[in-house]
Amino acid sequence: MRLSTQTIQDHNTQLDARHQAALKRCREALDEIGVDAEVLISKIEALSIAIPSWAMGAGGTRFGRFSIGGEPASLEQKLYDVAIINDLTASAKSVSLHIPWDIPRDLQQSKSLAADLGLTFDAINSNSFQDQKDQGHSYRHGSLSSNVKAAQRQAIDHNIEVINLGEALGSKALTVWLADGSNFPGQVDLRAALSRTRDALQEIYAAMPADWTLLVEYKAYEPNFYSTVIADWGTSVYLAESCGDRAHTLVDLGHHLPNTNIEQIVATLMMRGRLGGFHFNDSKYGDDDLTCGSVKPYQLFLIFNELVQGMLDDPSSEPAWMIDASHNIKDPLEDLIQSLDAILLAYAKALCINRSILAEARTNNDVVHCQEIIQSAFLMDLRPILQEARVRAGAAISPIQLYRSAKIREQLIKERGHMTQATGL
Amino acid sequence: MRLSTQTIQDHNTQLDARHQAALKRCREALDEIGVDAEVLISKIEALSIAIPSWAMGAGGTRFGRFSIGGEPASLEQKLYDVAIINDLTASAKSVSLHIPWDIPRDLQQSKSLAADLGLTFDAINSNSFQDQKDQGHSYRHGSLSSNVKAAQRQAIDHNIEVINLGEALGSKALTVWLADGSNFPGQVDLRAALSRTRDALQEIYAAMPADWTLLVEYKAYEPNFYSTVIADWGTSVYLAESCGDRAHTLVDLGHHLPNTNIEQIVATLMMRGRLGGFHFNDSKYGDDDLTCGSVKPYQLFLIFNELVQGMLDDPSSEPAWMIDASHNIKDPLEDLIQSLDAILLAYAKALCINRSILAEARTNNDVVHCQEIIQSAFLMDLRPILQEARVRAGAAISPIQLYRSAKIREQLIKERGHMTQATGL
Amino acid sequence: MRLSTQTIQDHNTQLDARHQAALKRCREALDEIGVDAEVLISKIEALSIAIPSWAMGAGGTRFGRFSIGGEPASLEQKLYDVAIINDLTASAKSVSLHIPWDIPRDLQQSKSLAADLGLTFDAINSNSFQDQKDQGHSYRHGSLSSNVKAAQRQAIDHNIEVINLGEALGSKALTVWLADGSNFPGQVDLRAALSRTRDALQEIYAAMPADWTLLVEYKAYEPNFYSTVIADWGTSVYLAESCGDRAHTLVDLGHHLPNTNIEQIVATLMMRGRLGGFHFNDSKYGDDDLTCGSVKPYQLFLIFNELVQGMLDDPSSEPAWMIDASHNIKDPLEDLIQSLDAILLAYAKALCINRSILAEARTNNDVVHCQEIIQSAFLMDLRPILQEARVRAGAAISPIQLYRSAKIREQLIKERGHMTQATGL
């Protein structure tokens, strides 16, 4: 199903007066601090975050999964779901596939459907953390790091197939997340496992087209609970450097030890030219995969503070943006809309930081003033800017409100049934 | 399948010379520190740890599960698996069922099978964290804490059924672990959720036979990632006190925030007469459910130091002992044997602490000496004591070695096939 | 030194136009969501946070301390510092003394100076975590928990003296923070230490006037690094209950293990009628004692969400409010002003949560909506409300700006010199 342009316009018309008043107030507030609202709006319009194909279904934990009806059962249906989100928000113009969950039955058809829906294919993800039915060799003891030659070979070949598939679809990057590691002290030769991973990544890197990027994700723990081969950014950068200039680190916000200063990692990676991409989500304890900005909105803002600064310094350094959340008790589409909103809001606020005054306060080591500058941007209410950016792009002032009033989930259930289950976690 | 007494005896005969030599050395070392090896051996013989019915199958994470062949597909097969462990170790004389995973098809048959196998039924576990097929009301938004009256009712009734089942089998305790909580700030009224949980537990408590105990488990997080209704021991004790004298706290080692001093919680619970039971496992990050003693053996010893002290002061305070681990990459039966070994070793070492000298060193605030006393017990090599305790009880000197040489897993696979999957996580 | 009313008025006049415009926008935004700006302003005006006497000097860490000039060297000077903060903000109307750091040289003089400055004496703090010169017995091995009778006696007597002093000054509460604990496994008998602490607190409680409250603070760790006697809220409540109805728990935001859900603890304490007071600060790693709201402003808001709800349900449950931060690299007075601002802002936002709609969304388990409701309050820019509340109370629109333009620190340095060092940490 699609939302008609008319439906969206009707919604916007209805909310227009209220929106205009709020926008006017927001413009005045921005004027006060010397920020050009138009520039802000256009930058917000320009940002698009990729939606992972696996995020359209209800997620779960090892303790269970509570289905929501109308989940997409095929790649085609997933593309339609992303299109709905993009119609409502105008900030989700691409999809990030996960192979083998999303192998297209018909490549050309998928490609043209995506084009029709106004979507492109972002970084493509391989999967060597689960065994698939009738898989030749198990990943029980690892994939790229495995000391079982045949299993490692299979994992390398799988990644190369994913590259080929991605190339056919127009992707320009491969994201590799390895679950490889160990559960018990002594279980693996830690150095040998890292060496094998490096060698395997080099082979995958060599198989990429010349305009592709390799994104090496790291994660502190889970599903392995003693060691993880690519446990931190330092290891990821080492592997990226071992591969070549087009290998970069991918940061997933939930993949860190308690209390990690993630924004500092982002700054360091940008300084070293190795920040390749982002998986946005939020968490309180571990890789909780909660809605972006739902638990630590200030941290999200501080990360964007670094990103904005880094992109100002080097515009070519913009990373690949992606959401990677899991929706255990929310309607996944609503959840994704909330995530997009939180990301855009953090970005907008980071754009409002007065960087020349901040630079001066830092030069003077005026710590109190630095905090005031940073926080005064965070405290701005910029929701009207996001609304206006959506209006201009033909999207909805209040996406969730429209999603509900247009009874989209109900229609999806009618179309697809109550019992479908999307592939993914 | 069962191990014949002869098989075990042959194994022991083969290892006897080596065992006797080691035991002799161990006795001498114990003599040196004034510990009576015979008392130690008999205390080790007397300790039995319940095996949870769900631990005989391969566990997994939300990212996947790697099956092992020959997993038990029925309660009957699970009982046989526990019997194998008990035959090998003589320290697993009971089983802890999980309902509805283990509803007996025939109560009397299960009961007499258990008796034939030399097993009893320990605390029984309810499950209101997953929806079962054809369940009337979903636990998506909680169970005992739910504001959906019908769902809460269903959860209470389920617990009462579990009690009835347990009574028929000879259990004397109900373990309640609630996943109830929330994923997002604001999602629930925290106080109301706690009140509803208290009221529901009181109703369950009232339904218990007069000689039963209610064990209230707590967990800091997971599967809910913002708040958990029974998040810590303080909340568990509050609920237990709200129920009555036969309600106690159950401690699962993996259910704490980073860096928690668990042994102090154990001490406090014993002091307040509210330590009801234990779920043993080990972990590095969260509720990793690893083999006991595989990551933090010293912590396990320190916990037993408190337990031994507490049981000395009040022999009636012995809690219910249970393993609760998940076996993602090990043969579950081997893993359980390793866990039993680690628990018994920690217990044996804690029994070697010279408590009168320790008391004196504490009185003098001789911190250096206190540490020496504690650590000198931990540094003893007491494996021969465990072996001797097993020999005397007719079990194996080296259980895993015998498990492997007797090709038990291979036989289970032959009997049950490669593709079975045990119920559980 | 004092700020003259004229100075403040001049400052406000200068910023008036800008303030009025911002206030107008804010009123409109509040109108949109149905919040009465006047009610909000008056509630903000009514909130006052106690300033701890030790916070007016530069703090430090074990690695060093970087002095700032003009630190108050006497209780009198500390009172003047609080008066400056209160003149600027109108929200710091009381001071919380720490004995023996702040023993008045002349009780009556201190009392009348405070009255002249418009200040009262809030909860008074004892100190049994440091040895004072010529102290009879060392607290090296603990104070209230000590097994050295004379040291425990001394600590009890000290607390009783503090009560007497506080009574003379008009305080109505005693705050007890114990550093007592141990650094090494085995060092202390954990249960005996808790028992001795309970007995000592009961004696202190009995010595309090009938209208006094005992506030029992807890802390997970530091300065002891293995165990702390009062390590968590559960232990604090146990001790409070052991004393009587006027003993309550005091929550310091920095005194928790990583990832603790503090707002849930607040909710539980309010439900049980045991929330006595707050020490506000912020932190990323441990008891970092940073400026309130500087690292986790959303957490602060969520805590106020619970507080507002609790005080709505039971207006008598308002706790004692205090800042407890340490100012290593900021001017302490500026830091305290930033902390007050962050606290009031969190409070104001929490007051904007539409509680009837939230209750309805919770009843419907509409998780997405609950989040929207909570966050839409947090996203409001309510700084103009705080400014207006200050204006009405005769304080400054922009306290830090005025503090700087009036060159207050420079004057303090001139008055007191560069080399003074305030007592405290």
Add this chain to the structure above:
Amino acid sequence: MRLSTQTIQDHNTQLDARHQAALKRCREALDEIGVDAEVLISKIEALSIAIPSWAMGAGGTRFGRFSIGGEPASLEQKLYDVAIINDLTASAKSVSLHIPWDIPRDLQQSKSLAADLGLTFDAINSNSFQDQKDQGHSYRHGSLSSNVKAAQRQAIDHNIEVINLGEALGSKALTVWLADGSNFPGQVDLRAALSRTRDALQEIYAAMPADWTLLVEYKAYEPNFYSTVIADWGTSVYLAESCGDRAHTLVDLGHHLPNTNIEQIVATLMMRGRLGGFHFNDSKYGDDDLTCGSVKPYQLFLIFNELVQGMLDDPSSEPAWMIDASHNIKDPLEDLIQSLDAILLAYAKALCINRSILAEARTNNDVVHCQEIIQSAFLMDLRPILQEARVRAGAAISPIQLYRSAKIREQLIKERGHMTQATGL
């Protein structure tokens, strides 16, 4: 004061029978697992750990410090203290100075005293985290990372002076630990601070003699509580690589985020040829600086497992070993002896791991067996081996026992008085 050879011999004679019996049992147990006791003893004899000059005094926290009498007040006295430890243990043959705390009054005298005492000078430590009296520029806002040119210059110059001093004393390495960082989001330009640090380290590196090594320490947090410039091993390796081949990473066990897998970091650093040195201590919460092995002895063993493996693979990779603990409530000399014991025990156990069988089990991905192999080494009681190594080297069978019976602390107090305070933390 010194211990006479006769005193030690008398002590050993007294304990000899007991020691010989224990050693005999230990030899037999080692024979059983195919380990040559003689090789083990000689390896233990060969290991020496440097004692930091600041560790001979009572440490403290920001909340206070409890003095112990007889603390060394000069470098000379510190050398005597190390000599006592070395006389007792034969495993502390060098001292690691900290400048400016330990600037020798007379270089030649210090050098010849050390030689007389049988001691050498290990890595020397600079200090740019505290302001010294009459220091030209404050480190309030950083040292090597400072944007205050003069402060940065001063810190570089200080390090060069430390190198010169170290060269005169015979040191071969400089250890740089930077406290530099920030307390509040926004306070510093994270990338600029890292760049400045890199540039400054390069200058220091260039000033080192050709046979010197630069050890770059990292620390996750404290004393800065938002960001630390060199926060993790990844940053440290980046800086080391930016300097040259003789720059390495120094690992302090207490400088990590919660749950960090330190042994994996050690393995990675060894694989990359960048492990330069170790600061041993133990901790439960943060940089607690507790006695080595007092809280997590198994972690210490696992670290030595990696070290032994790494040194087997490349004997030139042996890092600089040092203790860095703080002794708040123990006699520092006793504490250091306990630390040495724990380190040597971990090393001895790691040497007992059967590496060929482990390699085979790993090849087979026999996880259960891997754990058995690792743990069976850890479970050995190897205290007699340490005793025998000491006896052969002329040191004491039971160092703490002799330390006490010889009344060394009492004599130090007599010589130096009750009120001395060693320089340091």
